Amino acid sequence: MQNQGNQSLSAKEFAYISDSFKNEELLTKLCVQGAVECQTPSLKQTLVQLSQERLQNASVLTNALQQQSGITH
Template identity: 65%
Template structure:
């Protein structure tokens, strides 16, 4: 994903990379919402558990993406 030549070695994320990260974040958010909705509507406890676990994984991925972007930009909370 990272190509130093695209950024002239300045360590900044390119527009294309930012677009990719944005799309990934949106996809993870959608998947988390769908898993939560499925868990709420499911009558099977094992399915509820699986969907809850999947939603937690998606939320963790979103947190990783945010933290990575903050580190890349030098931002803090």
């Protein structure tokens, strides 16, 4: 997601990104918990992979919010 022509996020867009971030965080926690408790190696591997994907998505959302707000770190 890029800031097009210095346009700001609307309140609705910001709320959507915020909700998406919260959802990714919850999904990550659930996948990690499932991987820790899982006894089936293939399922454990799938849950670990899913948790990594969720973390990556959260990172993308965080970067988008930082770019929008001008925060550099």
